[in-house]
Amino acid sequence: MSNLKETLSKDNDSEESLISQFETTLSIKPSSNEVAENHDLSLDHTVLVGNNSVINYTRDQSIVDIAELEEEEQLLEQIPKFKTKNRYKLEPKLAVKKEVENTRNPSNSKSRSPSPFVDSQYEKILSPSPLIDHSLTRFTKSFAEFLNSNPHIQRESPRFIHESLKTLVILSPYSAEHAFGRKWVTKSYLSTIFERPQRLLASCIGVSAAITMFPFYYKLINSTKKGSIFSSHVRKIHGKNWPKKLFELCIDSHEKLQNDDLEVPNDWNVGDIYLTPKTLNAIEGVIGTVETAVDSLYGQEVESDNHNLAFVVIRPPGHHSHACLPSGFCLLNNVQIGIEYAFENYHISHCAILDIDLHHGDGSQDICWERAGFTGDYGKEDSDESDEVKQKNPRDDYGKRFATYPKVGYFSLHDIKSYPTELGYATKENIKNASTCIMDHDLNIWNVHLQGWKTEDEFYKHYKTKYVSILNRANQFLNNAKKEYDLEYHGYLNDLAKYNKYLLKPHLYNQPVKKPQPPLPFKPLIVVSAGFDASEYENPQMQRHGINVPTSFYATFSKDVVKLANIHTSGKVISFLEGGYSDGALTSGIFSHLIGLTSTANSLTSPSRNSYGSDDSHDEGVDDVLWNPTWGHEQVMKELVKGCKRTWTPYKNPRSDVTVWANEVIKLGRSMMPNAILPANYIYHYQEPEPTTLLKKTRSVSPELIDGNIVSHKIIKEIMDSEGNIVEYSHSPLKKDPDDNRRIMRHTRSYYKKLNNNDEAPTDNSKSQLTSNSTSSNRKQALREAILQPIPDVKYK
Ligand SMILES: [Zn+2]
16 A cells, blocks of 8 residues: 555655745645545545556546547537527426426425435435535544644634625535446546536635635535425526426436436437436535525625625536526526525525626526516527416517516626637527627626737736726626616605605595505625636636636636625625636636635734735725735646545645645645545446445445544545445446447537437437337447437538
């Protein structure tokens, strides 16, 4: 074992070319670097050992040559039809529909089993990873260790007068349950799956970087609440049918994946969307986390007990998801669901969405059109809506109805080259959507395109002259809304005066005067769609046009968002994780974002604790720049990224400030979500309770032992099955890979591709034809043929 450790730490211990000017807010001393074997939670779910030699598949090893991939892509990639108007049938199967409709109040219990109407056979399949650390015991312990090793931090770190002024970071541990599950794909295909659970580990390390700089500015919580996919706020955004269909697809995916079949309808873009039964856990966890975030801003009776700032670490992302069209990696529109929940529970009347993901949030924008009373491009159809909605707010002859509360504005900064104008998707419609600017007709939409830059100065010129307009337009939206409200309220007061006069002398009136209704109080919120894929450290396979942003952008922008929030929302902002796919983009981007969010709150700290800034920086109107430019340095990012590898071991004798700090950051970050520490080639794999063929041995581990602390060193070979048993495979599931010459469809962000000439969505018949073949190899062959079927005569619509 010690040999192994040495090998693994070899790379980590080289400290060459470290930047000399790196500064932490306070000097940080190393805490113990002795990682006892039984403290390492890096359980391996797929990596296996043969002949006593350890094989660690890492992303680096499995990733294919980029040039080769691109060549292959050019040769083989058919251009899928972009978002046909023919929606895939969203109607669920009758049986599920019945069950769903018979289920009353599915969202009433926080600790309910995820889906009350799921057949009991699925209980085991859906049981969440035993590695989930519900009460953050590991993080609490690591944080205490960090403080104990650095007693001066306790004394010198600035802190807020009230606990509620801390930026709340809400982790969604069930988010890691959504993982790619087609065990028959090749390693090279697997390496193109960018939206992966390991993103959460990188996110945690980004969170941890901010915490180590300002340990008392952040509060970390786990949201283990499960929201219902059938709750009213989900249905109001997505209609009746899509949530049911999604639910059904997740359940059905179990059998399909077990049979090596494709689990998503094969007219979908199977390169971007994947499902497993446990995707349900992730979705319900995301909905619950979003609810928790909104509750944490408004749920306390005493206003000063509520937080102002929350960042939610969730996946899959949501901003491409239309009301009735999942798209990109997005299954549900998390942000819009959160806004609807805030309206239902806390009467939020207006909300500005600020979207800084690399890609245009077409789904979020489309839902804004629907909210304004228009029909969405992929919006709810008649059958998606309740009779009550249709009766209360019918459409006129032109399909328009009254705009409804909450009124939501969408303000986006994105790269028009990345989306939607890549090869094959550059439809007129999509370019127009991603460039729409309108501030009327109940529509408040502003789209700004990122520009190239060579120096940061040039970038910030763009920022000050162009990009800032999304903040200005959000400001205009909320100002106008406030004016409108004031006007309405003024009218209401006039009517009330008339009504009171009438009450005094009703006999003077020919007709009774009606009691006026007050307008809905103006209560705005600001939310951020925080994607980090525009980062300078995003993988070039994801950001293919070189139009990036410097890491400091996230701090600057977030600081400005909070300024806007201080004007309109008493400082309340919820930030939702959207994109960001490389470990470097996520760690550095989230680090910068969290520092920026907390920057303007700096003046609220208790006095004379501040060892890093001077008092004059707290004056109104003066920028409090907590972000230190050295923190965005490439070398800093590289150090943090080392911690995103499952097999990370700390530096034994860190010598420079960067490595001492990185050790602490990574230890803390990895303690946050142990169930997200997965090998790069992790594939969801359901293990039957009594596997006989694959097992060499099974031994039992009690769940307490796992949740508590003590799981023996598992860098290598063992995996844990759903019962908490440790299982050792005799061979890797990956080695079962048949040759897969299927074309690679990566991040095409399209959802549909044309199957054949007659444009039909696949029916259950076609599926059963595939599955009725007697042997699984026949079935696989049939399936591949269906997938590989060329797309004839592609025409752009
Ligand atoms: Zn994106």
